[in-house]
Amino acid sequence: MISSKPVRGTRDILPDEMKIRDRLEQKILEIYHAHGFSRIETPIMENLELLLGSEGGENLKMLFTILKRGEKLDLTKDASVLDLCDMGLRFDLTLPLSRFYSNNQAVLESPFKAIQIGNVFRAERPQKGRFRSFKQCDIDIIGDPSINAEIELMDTTAKALIAMGFKGFTIKVNHRQLLGAVIRKAGFAAESIGTVCISLDKLDKIGVAGVTQELLSKGHDQEKVECLMSCVNNINLENLNQWVDDPEAIEELTQVIKAVKTLSKEEFEVVFDFSLIRGMGYYTGLIFEVSYGPYGYSIAGGGRYDNMIGKYNKVSVPAVGFSIGFERIISILLEEEKDGRQAKKAIVMFYETQNDRFQDVIAEGDAWRDKGYLVNLVAMKKKFGKQIAAWNNGSYQGFLVFGRDKEIKTF
Amino acid sequence: MISSKPVRGTRDILPDEMKIRDRLEQKILEIYHAHGFSRIETPIMENLELLLGSEGGENLKMLFTILKRGEKLDLTKDASVLDLCDMGLRFDLTLPLSRFYSNNQAVLESPFKAIQIGNVFRAERPQKGRFRSFKQCDIDIIGDPSINAEIELMDTTAKALIAMGFKGFTIKVNHRQLLGAVIRKAGFAAESIGTVCISLDKLDKIGVAGVTQELLSKGHDQEKVECLMSCVNNINLENLNQWVDDPEAIEELTQVIKAVKTLSKEEFEVVFDFSLIRGMGYYTGLIFEVSYGPYGYSIAGGGRYDNMIGKYNKVSVPAVGFSIGFERIISILLEEEKDGRQAKKAIVMFYETQNDRFQDVIAEGDAWRDKGYLVNLVAMKKKFGKQIAAWNNGSYQGFLVFGRDKEIKTF
Numbered sequence: 001m002i003s004s005k006p007v008r009g010t011r012d013i014l015p016d017e018m019k020i021r022d023r024l025e026q027k028i029l030e031i032y033h034a035h036g037f038s039r040i041e042t043p044i045m046e047n048l049e050l051l052l053g054s055e056g057g058e059n060l061k062m063l064f065t066i067l068k069r070g071e072k073l074d075l076t077k078d079a080s081v082l083d084l085c086d087m088g089l090r091f092d093l094t095l096p097l098s099r100f101y102s103n104n105q106a107v108l109e110s111p112f113k114a115i116q117i118g119n120v121f122r123a124e125r126p127q128k129g130r131f132r133s134f135k136q137c138d139i140d141i142i143g144d145p146s147i148n149a150e151i152e153l154m155d156t157t158a159k160a161l162i163a164m165g166f167k168g169f170t171i172k173v174n175h176r177q178l179l180g181a182v183i184r185k186a187g188f189a190a191e192s193i194g195t196v197c198i199s200l201d202k203l204d205k206i207g208v209a210g211v212t213q214e215l216l217s218k219g220h221d222q223e224k225v226e227c228l229m230s231c232v233n234n235i236n237l238e239n240l241n242q243w244v245d246d247p248e249a250i251e252e253l254t255q256v257i258k259a260v261k262t263l264s265k266e267e268f269e270v271v272f273d274f275s276l277i278r279g280m281g282y283y284t285g286l287i288f289e290v291s292y293g294p295y296g297y298s299i300a301g302g303g304r305y306d307n308m309i310g311k312y313n314k315v316s317v318p319a320v321g322f323s324i325g326f327e328r329i330i331s332i333l334l335e336e337e338k339d340g341r342q343a344k345k346a347i348v349m350f351y352e353t354q355n356d357r358f359q360d361v362i363a364e365g366d367a368w369r370d371k372g373y374l375v376n377l378v379a380m381k382k383k384f385g386k387q388i389a390a391w392n393n394g395s396y397q398g399f400l401v402f403g404r405d406k407e408i409k410t411f
Numbered sequence: 412m413i414s415s416k417p418v419r420g421t422r423d424i425l426p427d428e429m430k431i432r433d434r435l436e437q438k439i440l441e442i443y444h445a446h447g448f449s450r451i452e453t454p455i456m457e458n459l460e461l462l463l464g465s466e467g468g469e470n471l472k473m474l475f476t477i478l479k480r481g482e483k484l485d486l487t488k489d490a491s492v493l494d495l496c497d498m499g500l501r502f503d504l505t506l507p508l509s510r511f512y513s514n515n516q517a518v519l520e521s522p523f524k525a526i527q528i529g530n531v532f533r534a535e536r537p538q539k540g541r542f543r544s545f546k547q548c549d550i551d552i553i554g555d556p557s558i559n560a561e562i563e564l565m566d567t568t569a570k571a572l573i574a575m576g577f578k579g580f581t582i583k584v585n586h587r588q589l590l591g592a593v594i595r596k597a598g599f600a601a602e603s604i605g606t607v608c609i610s611l612d613k614l615d616k617i618g619v620a621g622v623t624q625e626l627l628s629k630g631h632d633q634e635k636v637e638c639l640m641s642c643v644n645n646i647n648l649e650n651l652n653q654w655v656d657d658p659e660a661i662e663e664l665t666q667v668i669k670a671v672k673t674l675s676k677e678e679f680e681v682v683f684d685f686s687l688i689r690g691m692g693y694y695t696g697l698i699f700e701v702s703y704g705p706y707g708y709s710i711a712g713g714g715r716y717d718n719m720i721g722k723y724n725k726v727s728v729p730a731v732g733f734s735i736g737f738e739r740i741i742s743i744l745l746e747e748e749k750d751g752r753q754a755k756k757a758i759v760m761f762y763e764t765q766n767d768r769f770q771d772v773i774a775e776g777d778a779w780r781d782k783g784y785l786v787n788l789v790a791m792k793k794k795f796g797k798q799i800a801a802w803n804n805g806s807y808q809g810f811l812v813f814g815r816d817k818e819i820k821t822f
Contacts, residue, residue: 002458002460002461002464002722002723003458003461003723004510004511004513004514004723004724005514006453006454006457006510006511006514007454007456007457007458007498010454010456011454012451012452012453012454012511012514012515013451013452013453014451014515014518014519015449015450015451015519018449018450018451018452019449019450021452022440022450026437029433033785034780034784034785034786035776035780035785035786035787035788036757036759036785036786036787036788036789038426038429038430039426039429039430039433040423040424040425040426040429041423041424041429041432042417042423042424043417043418043421043422043423043544044455044530044544045418045421045475045544046417046418047413047414047418049413050413050414053413064456064477064478064480065477065478066475066476066477066478066500067475067476067477067478067492067495067496069475069534081478084478084495085478087418087475089477099415099417100415100417100423102415103415103416103417103423104423104425107425108425108426109787109802109804109806110801111789111790113787119455123480133454133455133456144790146764146790148764148769148788148790151769151770151773152769152773152788155773259768259769259770262770263770263773263774311413312413312414312415313415346447348447353557353559357670358559358562358563358670359562359670359673359674362562362563362566362674363674365446369445369446373445374444374445374446374447375445375446375447376446376447376520376524377446377447377559377563378447378522379522379555379557379559390521391520393520395520
């Protein structure tokens with residue numbers, strides 16, 4: 001007998017959860033549409049060359065690749081992944097969007113405000129709450145170089161989170177340019193910025209002492225490391241210019257936080273967080289992440305990636321995106337039972353297989369549907385009492401027996 | 412510069428089409444829910460062993476397979492696809508549903524009425540209107556051995572098609588058992604049924620003469636072939652028992668057609684079609700397909716597959732499914748312009764980047780959103796006349812300028 005388990009690191013989604021997912025997706029879409037965003041869709045497969053040529057950071061190590069077919073597949077010679085495969089599954093929605101924009105720019109509005117809702121694939125080591133196939137909900141503004149794009153994305157994403165029942169979350173904001181400038185000012189070489197950031201990214205896990213240790217063990221000067229950690233400990237929105245000479249980045253960061261604070265109506269926080277790094281190599285400006293409650297992971301994240309579209313396009317096009325981690329949202333809602341599983345207007349109509357003409361049963365079902373009910377037609381079993389008990393599963397408000405009951409009975 | 416085209420045989424979906432797709436998907440879901448069906452979701456990847464062990468017919472030749480990762484991948488020895496790959500992309504939604512049902516049966520309603528909407532993948536030779544990644548909308552009833560399941564699926568699918576604007580379509584019905592019995596009665600060996608069916612499947616393309624030719628060239632007796640083709644030419648719902656001794660199959664076929672005809676209210680046709688074959692090897696009983704207008708392809712299809720779930724389960728479970736080909740529906744709707752692209756309540760609000768505080772612009776946008784408008788905020792350009800012309804793209808009812816217009820202006 002063949003196993004009936006889904007493939008490693010993936011899962012089946014059952015009806016109860018699916019109802020919640022569909023409802024949330026509709027809510028998100030509604031808010032995004034109301035703000036002038038338009039939904040698009042790209043294939044889940046992309047050319048392997050395109051995926052590997054991106055600055056996807058760690059995600060490139062977690063690619064799923066698709067075997068070439070027919071003549072293209074030559075197994076006789078020494079084979080690398082690129083010999084064997086010509087496509088891969090997308091690991092995010094940002095790279096496909098950049099390709100999409102270049103491919104379709106001529107017919108798109110400018111600036112183009114995109115919605116993408118779809119699954120992405122990463123061969124992560126399976127662990128609780130981490131899946132190899134998971135849904136993301138992204139909005140992006142392409143073609144607006146101003147910080148209005150960041151403000152609009154934060155405002156719209158926050159509205160979507162609030163509509164889904166989240167309150168009191170925190171948008172953390174940082175700036176890639178600022179991060180680089182601070183690291184350089186502490187005395188590090190420009191080439192070291194990447195590796196220093198990888199260590200800084202661990203601040204919330206291993207603390208200042210741990211990061212100091214790691215930087216020293218990487219061979220960096222004690223003096224530079226201490227200077228950087230002193231900055232990490234003391235930098236804030238008011239004293240930024242003591243630590244860094246980048247008035248443009250400081251102004252962008254300050255203005256965005258100020259504007260979003262005004263828009264927040266105190267339903268959520270927006271703060272500067274110098275320890276926010278975000279893994280992707282493609283970010284160029286402001287970066288942001290949403291944290292919520294006691295959960296040790298972000299529920300949304302994004303940033304500006306002004307140079308990516310230029311790879312597929314003659315001209316570089318400014319772009320910013322904000323992505324909601326749909327699976328994380330769902331797992332929190334399920335855990336906090338925020339889903340509001342209200343009693344639906346749904347009923348079961350039982351019928352007797354021996355006596356009832358099924359087309360009459362369907363017609364009677366339609367009459368109840370016209371009154372606004374969801375109606376599930378089910379054949380009666382001999383042990384009807386036992387059967388009724390089995391259908392009293394919380395999904396139905398009541399039942400009736402065709403040809404006998406004129407009103408809905410409660411279980 | 413890297414190509415910005417989507418991978419071969421796939422395509423990008425633009426905002427205008429996406430709006431129609433989302434609306435149709437909602438309509439289909441609404442009707443399916445109203446009939447007691449529940450949506451589920453399975454991963455797009457399945458174990459290769461499971462896919463290859465299915466009776467997927469021609470689709471197995473069109474599998475996309477995913478390269479093993481890390482230690483599991485051994486390129487030193489002679490490699491077959493099964494050495495290289497351990498997963499594949501699903502080619503339909505029926506096989507994953509069977510696996511899903513076995514995996515989750517304990518917590519599912521009985522009978523279980525499933526909705527699945529999702530993409531499937533087949534490495535078809537790219538041609539107009541055929542894609543390598545395409546969406547299907549399936550409903551299945553698992554656990555009902557009676558023809559009520561077929562009747563309910565046909566009724567519900569027909570209601571969904573009507574709601575999407577289709578009228579006057581035809582549900583063609585045949586019975587796998589009947590097909591086998593007729594072929595046997597014409598004198599063919601039981602082992603030949605499969606290959607004879609492959610030829611019969613071409614009736615609508617190459618006609619009776621072509622099929623006769625093909626069967627003869629396959630080496631079948633002229634007498635048997637003539638007997639079969641005489642049946643093909645003359646068999647109908649009234650004279651079935653002249654051609655075949657299978658009262659059970661005849662009764663099922665007749666009853667289903669009669670019941671669905673009653674339910675159709677003459678908005679669509681339901682007919683017996685002995686030339687209907689359907690490729691999949693897993694069908695065991697009634698099979699059906701929906702044809703519409705002059706289009707040479709079916710827009711929906713399905714059948715009973717009582718033995719499939721038994722492969723993953725200790726006991727065999729009866730099952731029937733009906734699948735709408737979403738891409739075909741969309742392409743017909745776009746061609747016939749049935750999409751009803753009505754003027755939406757959507758506006759553009761322009762603002763001046765120099766003078767206007769963006770958070771005030773957002774707040775004013777919200778005020779219009781509260782009145783029910785979709786509002787797209789766009790920065791004014793110097794050449795405002797030209798900009799307005801560019802936004803008069805049919806997607807917006809009008810526009811206004813922040814701080815200047817109190818009412819919506821038409822383009």
